[in-house]
Amino acid sequence: MVWPVVYNPTQRQLSALKTLLFLVCLLPLARLGWGLWSDQLGANPIEFITRSLGTWTLNFLLITLTVSPLRKLTGWHWLLRLRRMLGLFAFFYVMLHLTTYLWLDQFFDWTAIVKDILKRPFITVGMSAFVLLVPLAATSNHAMIRRIGGRRWQQLHRSIYVIAIFAVVHYWWLVKKDVTLPALYAVLLALLLGMRALWREQERRQQLAHVSPLAKKRGKVIPIAARQ
Amino acid sequence: MLIRNPADLVPSEITPRGVFDNRREFLKAAAGTTLGLALQPMSDAFAAEKLAAATKSPFSTEEKPTAYKDVTGYNNFYEFGTDKSDPAEHAHTLRTRPWTISVEGLVKQAKTFAIDDLIKLVPLEERIYRMRCVEGWSMVIPWLGLPLATLLKQVEPLGAAKYVEFISAADPKTMPGVSSRVLDWPYIEGLRLDEAQHPLSILAVGLYGEVLPNQNGAPLRLVVPWKYGFKSGKSIVKIRLVEREPQTSWVKANAREYGFYSNVNPEVDHPRWSQATERRIGEFIKRKTLPFNGYADQVGKLYAGMDLKKYY
Ligand code: HEM
Numbered sequence: 001m002v003w004p005v006v007y008n009p010t011q012r013q014l015s016a017l018k019t020l021l022f023l024v025c026l027l028p029l030a031r032l033g034w035g036l037w038s039d040q041l042g043a044n045p046i047e048f049i050t051r052s053l054g055t056w057t058l059n060f061l062l063i064t065l066t067v068s069p070l071r072k073l074t075g076w077h078w079l080l081r082l083r084r085m086l087g088l089f090a091f092f093y094v095m096l097h098l099t100t101y102l103w104l105d106q107f108f109d110w111t112a113i114v115k116d117i118l119k120r121p122f123i124t125v126g127m128s129a130f131v132l133l134v135p136l137a138a139t140s141n142h143a144m145i146r147r148i149g150g151r152r153w154q155q156l157h158r159s160i161y162v163i164a165i166f167a168v169v170h171y172w173w174l175v176k177k178d179v180t181l182p183a184l185y186a187v188l189l190a191l192l193l194g195m196r197a198l199w200r201e202q203e204r205r206q207q208l209a210h211v212s213p214l215a216k217k218r219g220k221v222i223p224i225a226a227r228q
Numbered sequence: 229m230l231i232r233n234p235a236d237l238v239p240s241e242i243t244p245r246g247v248f249d250n251r252r253e254f255l256k257a258a259a260g261t262t263l264g265l266a267l268q269p270m271s272d273a274f275a276a277e278k279l280a281a282a283t284k285s286p287f288s289t290e291e292k293p294t295a296y297k298d299v300t301g302y303n304n305f306y307e308f309g310t311d312k313s314d315p316a317e318h319a320h321t322l323r324t325r326p327w328t329i330s331v332e333g334l335v336k337q338a339k340t341f342a343i344d345d346l347i348k349l350v351p352l353e354e355r356i357y358r359m360r361c362v363e364g365w366s367m368v369i370p371w372l373g374l375p376l377a378t379l380l381k382q383v384e385p386l387g388a389a390k391y392v393e394f395i396s397a398a399d400p401k402t403m404p405g406v407s408s409r410v411l412d413w414p415y416i417e418g419l420r421l422d423e424a425q426h427p428l429s430i431l432a433v434g435l436y437g438e439v440l441p442n443q444n445g446a447p448l449r450l451v452v453p454w455k456y457g458f459k460s461g462k463s464i465v466k467i468r469l470v471e472r473e474p475q476t477s478w479v480k481a482n483a484r485e486y487g488f489y490s491n492v493n494p495e496v497d498h499p500r501w502s503q504a505t506e507r508r509i510g511e512f513i514k515r516k517t518l519p520f521n522g523y524a525d526q527v528g529k530l531y532a533g534m535d536l537k538k539y540y
Contacts, residue, residue, distance in 0.1 A: 042312075047507070112502075119497075122500055122501075176310075177482075178408075
């Protein structure tokens with residue numbers, strides 16, 4: 001399945017693209033800053049900011065998860081080289097989101113915070129998602145990939161699937177009654193994860209089909225190619 | 229934002245609405261927008277109809293009222309959508325005249341009131357009340373209205389009447405949210421009869437000296453200041469006196485999270501979030517939530533001997 005448009009940016013173009021993407025990823029934050037300064041965030045600006053940062057964390061998680069299927073559909077392998085930045089932006093926004101919670105919601109009352117994390121399911125899963133994101137952010141540079149080895153790095157980074165599920169559950173559990181938006185995110189996430197499961201299964205079948213009948217008889221173990 | 233100690237405010241000092249609107253607009257102007265533009269929207273806002281001067285009430289709080297813009301722009305009124313900016317955006321479709329409220333059920337004399345007659349039944353009172361939403365934010369709102377007890381007296385409740393049920397309008401033509409299934413329509417709320425007859429319970433027909441804006445529950449809504457905001461039904465069309473505890477919309481939606489009583493109580497958390505503190509709209513630091521929203525002295529005895537953790 002290769003996209004009709006064959007597009008391969010040069011190194012220079014890719015750098016420019018990365019810079020542009022970096023700036024675009026900062027727009028949600030810039031919008032919040034502007035809204036705050038010009039008093040356009042409504043009656044409850046703190047709630048608005050907390051929620052907006054949460055929404056953008058989730059958006060960046062899903063965008064990050066879109067990269068690999070998009071690459072597969074378009075054949076644009078260079079897309080992968082944008083993925084780390086997108087993932088790190090998810091981490092950047094969750095840090096801000098967490099900060100608004102610790103500061104503007106709880107005012108650094110640590111006993112109340114610990115109690116809240118243990119007691120309130122939506123905070124518990126949100127916090128779990130955050131804690132799981134930390135090692136991913138910490139191992140996002142080449143040095144770390146080399147140190148822990150590509151294969152283990154990949155295994156570790158597969159926890160993004162769990163993180164994204166936790167994130168949607170977090171959203172689902174915090175809304176008062178109208179779950180339209182969390183349901184929409186759940187559908188998107190199910191699509192993104194479902195595509196992967198489907199492709200994986202297809203790949204497994206293909207591999208099995210290509211094995212020589214002789215090998216099958218001898219009961220050889222067929223390794224499945226490691227996936228990104 | 230300037231936060232003053234309520235003790236050193238006298239009612240006459242409470243900032244009038246115009247000044248409130250001005251303040252934010254001026255902040256904007258100061259921040260660089262042109263003054264002319266900043267002041268433009270005010271002329272429209274002042275078009276709202278004034279209500280006859282109301283008498284003051286000893287039940288009013290002396291705290292600083294929340295800005296008019298926030299009181300009328302940040303609302304939960306699911307009949308117009310679930311976002312808190314939806315009511316201000318969509319409620320203009322609501323037609324509040326002609327409007328009647330029928331009071332019926334276990335009463336000696338069932339009656340139907342036209343809204344304009346009800347407004348003239350007794351001189352309106354100003355009641356500046358705290359309003360605490362179950363979601364963890366609060367406001368101070370200068371309502372205009374009449375005691376609910378006054379209306380109930382008109383129909384003479386029978387001895388068998390133990391509860392009062394409040395039924396809101398549910399017109400899919402003028403209320404876009406009613407076509408969604410978020411809640412079971414019409415919106416139904418209820419009180420025990422003694423709660424309904426308590427002098428703090430009012431039917432509001434206005435706020436900030438003006439006719440109630442649609443998004444706040446025009447033309448007539450309940451206000452029960454010691455309970456979470458959702459207990460105060462909006463755009464009421466029917467009031468029924470009944471024997472058994474009414475099945476309210478929120479209890480039907482989720483009985484574990486929203487009880488029939490729903491008295492403001494910092495000790496009893498919502499299963500998914502804490503009720504110990506609240507954010508007063510316009511303030512930065514959260515406040516501690518008070519038992520019965522600060523009205524414990526007046527209403528505490530209604531619940532003497534009741535386990536408030538069980539009857540939440
Ligand atoms: C990957 C991690 C996370 C994601 C994707 C995420 C996402 C979200 C989303 C989408 C919302 C709702 C936005 C809306 O209503 O429009 C939200 C709200 C919220 N989140 Fe998170 N969140 C995460 C982690 C956390 C953590 C670690 C905490 C705190 C310990 C937290 C606390 C909150 C709070 C307090 C709210 C606001 C609830 C309210 O206003 O009622 N979140 N988050």
